[in-house]
Every structure is written in C-alpha cells, then in structure tokens.
Amino acid sequence: MSNDAPLLQVTGLRKHFIMRQGFPTSRTTIIRAVEDVSLTIRPGEAVGLVGESGCGKSTAARAMLRLIEPTAGRVRFKGQDVLTARGDALKTIRRKMQMVFQDPYSSLNPRQTIGSALMEPMRVHHIATGAQARARAAAQLDEVGLPANALDRYPHEFSGGQRQRIGIARALTVEPELIVADEPVSALDVSVQAQVLLLLRELRTRRGLAFLFVSHDLSVVRWFCDRVAVMYLGRIVEEGPVAEVLRAPLHPYANMLREASPEPDPARRGKLPRIIGEIPSAAAPPTGCAFHPRCMGAMQACARVVPPLRPLGGGRAVACHLYDPAVAAAN
Amino acid sequence: MGALARARQNPTTTAGAVITLLIVAAAVLAPFLAPYDPTEQDIMSRLQGPSAEFWLGTDQFGRDILSRLMFGAQISLTVSLGAIACAIVIGGVIGMVSGYVGGRFDLIVMQMMDVLLSFPSLILGLIVVALLGPDLINLVIAIALTAIAPFARIARAPTLVLKERAFVEAGHALGYSHTRILFRHILPNILSELLVMGSLWMATAVRTEASLSFIGLGVKPPTPTWGGMTRDGFENILDAPWLAIFPGVAILLLVLGLNMVGDGLRDATDPKLRHE
Amino acid sequence: MMGFVIRRLLAAIPTLLAVLTLVFIIVRIVPGDPAMVILGDQATPEAAAALRSRLGIDVPIWTQYLRFVGAALTGDFGASMVTSRPILAEVGAVLPHTVDLTLAAMLVGVAVGVPVGIWAALHRNGAIDVAARLLSLIGLSFPVFVSGIFLLLAFALHWRIFPVIGAADLSDIPDRLYKLVLPALTLGLVMAAYITRVTRSAMLASLSEDYIRTARAKGVPWRRVVWVHGLRNASLPIVTVVGLYVGILIGNSVLTEIVFNRPGLGKVIVGALNQRDYTMLQGLMVIYCFLIVVVNLVTDLLYGVLDPRVKT
Numbered sequence: 001m002s003n004d005a006p007l008l009q010v011t012g013l014r015k016h017f018i019m020r021q022g023f024p025t026s027r028t029t030i031i032r033a034v035e036d037v038s039l040t041i042r043p044g045e046a047v048g049l050v051g052e053s054g055c056g057k058s059t060a061a062r063a064m065l066r067l068i069e070p071t072a073g074r075v076r077f078k079g080q081d082v083l084t085a086r087g088d089a090l091k092t093i094r095r096k097m098q099m100v101f102q103d104p105y106s107s108l109n110p111r112q113t114i115g116s117a118l119m120e121p122m123r124v125h126h127i128a129t130g131a132q133a134r135a136r137a138a139a140q141l142d143e144v145g146l147p148a149n150a151l152d153r154y155p156h157e158f159s160g161g162q163r164q165r166i167g168i169a170r171a172l173t174v175e176p177e178l179i180v181a182d183e184p185v186s187a188l189d190v191s192v193q194a195q196v197l198l199l200l201r202e203l204r205t206r207r208g209l210a211f212l213f214v215s216h217d218l219s220v221v222r223w224f225c226d227r228v229a230v231m232y233l234g235r236i237v238e239e240g241p242v243a244e245v246l247r248a249p250l251h252p253y254a255n256m257l258r259e260a261s262p263e264p265d266p267a268r269r270g271k272l273p274r275i276i277g278e279i280p281s282a283a284a285p286p287t288g289c290a291f292h293p294r295c296m297g298a299m300q301a302c303a304r305v306v307p308p309l310r311p312l313g314g315g316r317a318v319a320c321h322l323y324d325p326a327v328a329a330a331n
Numbered sequence: 332m333g334a335l336a337r338a339r340q341n342p343t344t345t346a347g348a349v350i351t352l353l354i355v356a357a358a359v360l361a362p363f364l365a366p367y368d369p370t371e372q373d374i375m376s377r378l379q380g381p382s383a384e385f386w387l388g389t390d391q392f393g394r395d396i397l398s399r400l401m402f403g404a405q406i407s408l409t410v411s412l413g414a415i416a417c418a419i420v421i422g423g424v425i426g427m428v429s430g431y432v433g434g435r436f437d438l439i440v441m442q443m444m445d446v447l448l449s450f451p452s453l454i455l456g457l458i459v460v461a462l463l464g465p466d467l468i469n470l471v472i473a474i475a476l477t478a479i480a481p482f483a484r485i486a487r488a489p490t491l492v493l494k495e496r497a498f499v500e501a502g503h504a505l506g507y508s509h510t511r512i513l514f515r516h517i518l519p520n521i522l523s524e525l526l527v528m529g530s531l532w533m534a535t536a537v538r539t540e541a542s543l544s545f546i547g548l549g550v551k552p553p554t555p556t557w558g559g560m561t562r563d564g565f566e567n568i569l570d571a572p573w574l575a576i577f578p579g580v581a582i583l584l585l586v587l588g589l590n591m592v593g594d595g596l597r598d599a600t601d602p603k604l605r606h607e
Numbered sequence: 608m609m610g611f612v613i614r615r616l617l618a619a620i621p622t623l624l625a626v627l628t629l630v631f632i633i634v635r636i637v638p639g640d641p642a643m644v645i646l647g648d649q650a651t652p653e654a655a656a657a658l659r660s661r662l663g664i665d666v667p668i669w670t671q672y673l674r675f676v677g678a679a680l681t682g683d684f685g686a687s688m689v690t691s692r693p694i695l696a697e698v699g700a701v702l703p704h705t706v707d708l709t710l711a712a713m714l715v716g717v718a719v720g721v722p723v724g725i726w727a728a729l730h731r732n733g734a735i736d737v738a739a740r741l742l743s744l745i746g747l748s749f750p751v752f753v754s755g756i757f758l759l760l761a762f763a764l765h766w767r768i769f770p771v772i773g774a775a776d777l778s779d780i781p782d783r784l785y786k787l788v789l790p791a792l793t794l795g796l797v798m799a800a801y802i803t804r805v806t807r808s809a810m811l812a813s814l815s816e817d818y819i820r821t822a823r824a825k826g827v828p829w830r831r832v833v834w835v836h837g838l839r840n841a842s843l844p845i846v847t848v849v850g851l852y853v854g855i856l857i858g859n860s861v862l863t864e865i866v867f868n869r870p871g872l873g874k875v876i877v878g879a880l881n882q883r884d885y886t887m888l889q890g891l892m893v894i895y896c897f898l899i900v901v902v903n904l905v906t907d908l909l910y911g912v913l914d915p916r917v918k919t
Binding site: 343442443445446447449450451452453454455457458459461462534538541542545546547548558561565568569572575576579580582583586587590591594 | 621622625626629633634741744745747748749750751752753756757759760764853854855857858859861862865866876877880881888891892895896899900903
C-alpha cells in the first residue's frame with residue numbers, strides 16, 4: 001500500500017443538533033457542533049485533534065465513525081463511503097475503525113465479564129469462537145499488560161487505568177487499522193496517564209495503527225502525534241506537522257491555546273496570557289471568523305467573511321485572514 | 332455489600348419472605364398435605380366451625396376450608412406470577428425499545444402508556460375478563476394488561492441513561508446490532524430494577540385476582556379461589572363468619588408478605604442507599 | 608396562569624382521544640365478535656346478525672370507530688341493551704351515592720394519612736414511626752373487600768353500631784351520613800395507608816432541605832416550621848399521589864359498594880356484567896375514562912397552584 005493513499009478521508013463534515021423548546025409556540029435552535037471539517041489520515045499516522053471543550057472535536061470524531069449520524073459531508077475509509085454503507089458493509093468498515101473512550105468507568109458494561117466483553121466482538125465478526133476466542137482474549141489482555149485471570153472478573157474489580165487497558169484490548173480484538181481515541185487519558189490519574197500513553201504508542205508501532213487522537217492536552221498530542229488539527233467552534237482553524245504547529249502556531253487561536261497550556265520549559269513558565277472573552281455558543285456563532293471577538297488581530301473582514309482553510313506549504317494550513325495576501329493587502 | 336445481603340438484614344423483609352414462602356410451600360405441597368379433597372362435598376358436615384377434624388371449618392357444601400385454601404393459593408400464585416411475568420416481558424420490551432429509539436416514537440409510546448396507566452386497573456381487568464370469559468389464561472391477560480404500563484416506565488427510565496453510556500457506544504463501534512445492544516447490554520443492567528418492581532406488583536396482582544374472583548370473575552367453581560371463597564363466606568356471613576374471615580386473612584397475608592419483600596428489596600437496591 | 612390552564616385543557620384533548628381509542632380497542636377488537644360473546648357459542652347465525660346490526664357493529668371497523676368517538680365526544684354514551692334506558696340516566700340516578708362514598712373516603716384518607724405521616728416523619732425510626740410504617744404496610748395490603756367484611760363483622764354484626772346495608776335515602780341527610788360511615792372508613796383507611804407513606808417520605812425530604820434548617824436556626828417555632836414550611840413543600844407529592852390514587856379508589860369503590868350493598872356505579876357495573884349488558888359496560892368505561900381525564904386535569908392545575916415554577 002502506498003503511503004500516500006489516505007486511510008480515512010473526511011470532507012465537509014457537518015453535524016447540527018436541532019433543539020425545540022416551548023409549547024405551543026416552540027423555538028427551534030440549531031446547534032452547529034461541527035461546521036465543515038475536512039481531515040485526512042494516512043495509514044500508520046497519528047493525527048491529533050485539539051481544542052477547548054465544547055469545540056466539537058468529540059462530536060466530529062463520533063460523526064466520522066457514524067456513532068452519530070452527520071448532517072452533511074463525506075467520510076471515506078480506504079476509498080469506501082462510510083456514510084452510505086449499510087448492514088454487513090458497515091459492519092466490515094466498523095471493524096477496521098475502533099474507538100477508545102474517555103471514561104473508563106462507563107465504557108465497560110458493568111454486568112459483563114472482561115472475557116465476555118473481549119470474546120463478543122470476535123463472535124459477532126466471526127473471528128473466533130469458543131476456546132479459540134478465549135485464548136485470543138487472553139493474548140489480547142497480555143498485550144495490554146493484564147493477566148489472563150482477569151477474563152472471569154467484572155469491570156468494578158479493576159482500577160481506572162486497568163479498565164482503560166481493557167477498553168483498548170476490546171478495540172483490538174477486531175484487528176482495526178484506525179483507532180479514534182477520545183481523550184483516552186484525561187480521566188486517569190497523572191501517574192497512570194503515562195503508562196497508558198506508552199501502551200498506546202507501543203501498540204501503534206507494533207501494529208502499525210493509525211490514530212485520531214482527540215485531546216485538549218497539547219503536551220500529550222505533541223508527544224504522541226505526527227500531525228495536529230486545531231478546532232475552534234466546529235471548524236478546523238489550523239493544521240500541520242505537530243512539532244511545527246506547536247512551536248510556532250500561525251492562527252491566533254492556536255497561539256492562544258499553546259500559550260495557555262502548561263509549558264514544559266521552566267524558563268518560559270509564568271508567561272500565560274490572559275484569555276479574552278468566553279467561548280461563544282455553537283447555537284449562535286459569531287459571523288465571519290468565529291474567533292474574531294476574542295482575537296487581538298481582528299480586522300474588518302474577520303467579522304464578515306469566514307476564512308477558508310488554505311494550505312501554506314510544508315504541510316501546513318491555516319484558516320485566518322491575516323495569512324490571506326488579498327485580505328491583508330486590502331486592509 | 333450486595334443488595335440481597337442488605338435485604339436479608341432487614342427484619343421486615345425476612346418476615347415477608349417467611350410468610351410468602353410458607354404460602355408458596357402450602358400451594359406446591361397442597362396435593363400431599365391437604366387433609367381433604369378441596370372439591371369433595373359432604374352434606375353431613377356443612378357449615379361446621381373450626382374443629383380438630385376440620386381445622387378451619389367447612390363451607391356450605393361441607394368442603395374443608397383448609398384444603399380449599401391450600402389449593403386456592405395455587406390459583407392466586409399462578410395467575411399473579413403469570414400476569415407479572417407477562418407484564419415484565421411486554422412492558423419491559425416496550426419501555427426499553429421506546430427509550431432506546433427515543434424521539435417522537437418514544438413520545439407517542441409513552442403517551443399511550445400513560446393512558447393505560449390512568450385507567451382504573453380493577454375496572455380494566457373486570458371488563459377484559461368479562462369480555463374474554465373468566466378462565467385462568469384470561470385472568471392472566473387481564474391482570475398483565477393493568478401492569479404493562481408501570482413496567483414500561485420502569486424499564487424506560489434507566490434505558491434513557493444507559494444508551495448514552497460509553498459501553499453502548501462501544502457496542503455500536505464494534506458493529507453490534509441494536510437487538511444485541513438492547514438485550515445483551517442494556518437489559519442485564521435494568522433487570523434487577525424490573526424484578527424488584529415485579530415483587531411489589533405481585534402483591535397488587537394477587538389483590539386484583541382476589542378482587543375479580545370476589546366479584547365473580549375468577550376461575551370458575553368448583554376450583555377454589557381465595558376471592559371466590561370470601562364471596563361464598565360473605566353470603567353466609569350471619570351463620571358462619573369464619574368462612575369469609577379465613578380466606579380474607581389468607582389474601583391479606585400473601586399480599587402483605589409480598590409487599591414486605593418488595594419493600595425490602597427496593598430499599599436494598601435504592602441507589603441512594605448504595606455505596607459501591 | 609390563564610395560559611397554563613388553557614394549555615392543560617388543550618393537552619387533555621389528545622389524552623381523551625387516546626383513552627377513547629383504547630376503550631374501543633378493548634371493547635370492540637379484543638373480544639373478537641361481541642355478538643358471540645353476548646349470545647354464547649350456540650347462537651344461530653341469524654340471531655347473531657340481528658344483534659350485530661342492533662349493536663351497530665355490522666359496518667366497517669373505521670365507521671364504528673368514528674361513530675363511537677363522535678358519540679362519546681358529544682356526550683352520547685349509548686343506552687343499556689337490557690333496559691334501553693340511556694346510560695347517562697342510569698348512571699345519574701346512582702351517582703350521588705358513589706360521589707358521597709368517594710369524597711368521604713378521600714376525606715378520611717387525607718384526615719388520617721397526612722397527620723399520621725407527619726407524626727411518623729417527626730419521630731423518624733422511633734416507636735411511633737415503626738408502628739405507623741407497619742400499620743400503613745398492612746393497610747395497603749388489605750384488599751378493600753376484606754377490610755370491608757371485617758369492619759362489617761365487627762361494627763355491624765358484633766357490636767351493631769352501624770347498619771349492615773349502606774343504601775340510604777338521599778333526602779334524609781343524617782341517615783345518609785350515618786350509613787356512609789362504615790363504607791367510607793373501609794375505602795378511606797386503605798387510602799390513608801397510602802397517604803401516610805407518601806406524606807412521611809415527602810416530609811422527611813422536605814424537612815431536610817436547607818431553608819427548613821435555616822428557619823429553625825433563625826428561631827421560627829418548630830411547630831410553625833413543620834406545618835407551614837415543611838407541609839407546603841410536601842404538599843406536591845401528596846397531591847400527585849391523591850390524583851394517581853383515584854384510579855384505585857374507583858376500583859375499590861366498586862368492591863365497597865358490593866360489600867355494603869350500596870347503590871352506585873359499582874352495582875351498576877356488576878349488574879351489567881351479570882346481564883351481559885355489553886353497551887352498558889362500554890358506556891361505563893367511557894364515563895370512567897372521562898372521570899380520570901378530569902381528575903388528572905384537576906391534579907395538574909392544583910400542581911400549578913401549589914408550585915409556582917410549573918406555571919410557565
């Protein structure tokens with residue numbers, strides 16, 4: 001397989017939630033949780049999706065897996081259309097894209113033994129049954145660093161970190177090629193986070209897995225990912241190789257995020273800038289560039305025109321009028 | 332500590348369980364333990380008071396009350412157990428599917444359940460039995476009908492919560508069918524609530540069956556039913572008050588026992604009291 | 608407030624339609640052919656056909672449904688198959704007896720249940736509380752015909768304080784009240800058991816609220832805290848339960864009327880059962896449903912009065 005053929009290709013993904021309130025004269029509100037997201041993940045590549053909570057990154061990730069039905073857009077996995085697939089075709093695609101969840105306490109069925117949770121996917125996808133499935137499940141547990149005697153135990157007997165390992169093992173039972181990890185370590189104790197991250201990176205190298213790593217933690221993304229996409233209010237505002245984007249962000253929002261995140265270099269600590277304003281609501285996003293009310297470099301055009309995500313070379317792209325020669329010149 | 336262990340520590344629950352189990356044992360062992368044939372008439376010993384020969388006396392046909400009570404327990408328990416089992420299955424599936432599907436479908440289904448719930452249950456049971464004809468199966472149907480709506484509500488509420496849990500989402504991601512997610516993953520998590528509610532509703536079902544029999548819509552004579560026996564006793568209340576008292580007390584004890592067990596189980600499984 | 612009332616009234620219309628539909632399903636569709644139910648298996652085809660046309664069930668099911676709903680909504684509940692009298696007239700003749708009984712029972716239920724419930728809540732886990740809980744559990748386990756027979760045996764046959772038969776002349780008020788005592792107690796005490804439970808738990812919840820503790824700390828007399836602040840807060844769940852209880856009350860009133868041989872809806876319905884008066888049963892069921900919808904509406908409105916948050 002050529003390294004350039006995309007594994008997952010997302011174009012123009014949108015997810016709007018419609019809410020009706022009041023009786024008899026109801027008011028309809030449309031919440032634009034995801035507004036035009038395009039993203040490409042190549043085999044074996046780890047892409048980070050970062051942003052503040054409420055920016056739509058988790059919704060976007062779920063819409064790509066069709067865990068929620070997107071409002072519009074196209075999602076292709078190895079060239080196959082994910083959004084129109086039904087029945088067995090969808091089941092086959094799903095097998096190749098798995099998810100690791102944020103909350104290890106709710107991601108396992110409390111009434112199901114670990115063994116059953118690991119063998120059920122194998123049975124559903126006709127991978128293995130009976131003793132063979134059990135042996136595979138035990139091997140799977142071993143791969144994530146848990147003993148085989150965990151098979152007959154229930155989730156409440158395990159710690160958060162152990163449960164997260166079990167969740168990862170369950171995702172691996174169906175031999176996926178892409179893992180969507182939604183804040184996989186943010187619910188864990190700091191001491192456990194590193195172990196789970198190490199496990200994920202080890203699995204990535206050993207199995208050649210591609211990752212979509214959804215996180216609000218830039219340092220984790222910097223350590224784990226090859227590329228990063230920064231989301232703000234339903235849109236990707238900047239994208240590029242992780243080291244470059246986080247060293248020298250172009251978009252004012254990406255810059256703000258970087259400055260606000262804990263700085264590993266002690267010499268530069270204490271320079272946290274103040275964050276101007278609050279995150280606007282996705283129900284009533286600002287006109288033009290959604291970030292303009294909080295942006296210190298905002299121009300007239302920013303309030304009117306939505307800046308498109310434009311490539312700048314070097315694999316980087318930014319959606320900001322400051323980097324648009326035409327707009328900058330007109331100013 | 333498990334819910335059962337907690338329930339066992341409660342003296343009321345224990346007492347209720349003992350009462351209920353004694354009645355169940357009397358019903359099951361009736362063919363072996365009952366001193367007389369419950370339908371055998373004996374003109375020579377009509378309307379006799381309690382004695383060494385007939386512990387609880389005899390009725391207007393000279394039939395032994397104790398034996399009839401023991402066999403009558405079979406009817407009470409069979410009808411109410413059957414009805415509640417049906418109500419749990421039908422109501423449980425309606426509530427689970429409604430909550431799981433959600434949206435407008437859920438709205439309409441639950442509106443229908445509310446309508447069913449607002450019916451006076453005895454009147455509903457009475458008319459259904461009257462139209463279908465009084466026999467064991469129709470009694471089960473009628474009483475089940477009065478209990479479907481509550482079980483639908485009981486099943487729906489936790490389903491609404493569970494379907495948002497990550498393990499259900501994981502199921503979707505793993506390609507599980509909706510049926511599998513509903514019955515393999517959601518159902519086991521709501522089953523205990525349904526069963527606790529079932530024990531409380533058993534009490535109501537026993538009472539409804541007895542009431543219908545008392546009105547004359549029970550399983551047909553000569554099969555003994557507690558409600559029917561109370562009715563017979565009531566008609567002879569001036570000559571032989573015990574005829575009405577003993578079956579009345581039997582009904583009361585069974586309903587009370589079931590209520591005590593149900594209460595204890597509910598308290599023991601109440602999430603507000605649970606620390607796990 | 609007016610808007611709230613109108614909204615509730617409008618919301619009752621679909622409920623009423625749904626209730627009527629359910630009655631139609633139960634009465635017309637569940638039993639198969641009503642004519643065969645009435646006449647029995649041995650009926651000749653001619654007799655069955657004649658009855659079908661008399662019942663108006665020889666036309667397509669949709670026509671039947673529309674006729675049924677239309678008639679019910681215009682207040683036409685049909686006529687008895689046996690006496691040919693309008694059902695509304697039959698019901699109207701005995702309704703005062705049933706209304707007497709039900710209202711008196713509610714009075715007993717609230718007058719006994721609320722104070723006992725509060726008392727139990729104030730002595731949580733004490734002897735009084737344990738006794739009240741046990742008694743209320745026993746009370747709500749009593750099938751009403753059993754408690755009726757027990758009361759009858761004790762107070763009418765053994766001590767002869769009250770009459771055996773509860774039928775009274777409506778114009779003779781003292782006699783009417785006198786004969787109401789035992790039936791009302793029968794029906795009311797079972798209800799009191801429910802209300803005691805709900806009041807107890809509602810009061811416990813209400814008394815543990817912060818503002819109650821604040822009121823106490825500020826030196827408001829305890830008696831006033833309980834009766835004014837605590838009870839006001841606890842009144843919502845109590846009203847809800849009384850509203851929900853009406854369905855049980857209606858069923859229980861049928862049994863009470865049988866035990867005390869009182870005229871009323873219960874005797875009418877049992878009479879209709881015995882005579883296989885199919886149209887009568889159907890009409891009675893519709894009337895009961897109207898009653899339930901009205902009670903739900905009143906409960907809702909009362910809720911709106913008691914809880915200012917519900918108004919909007």
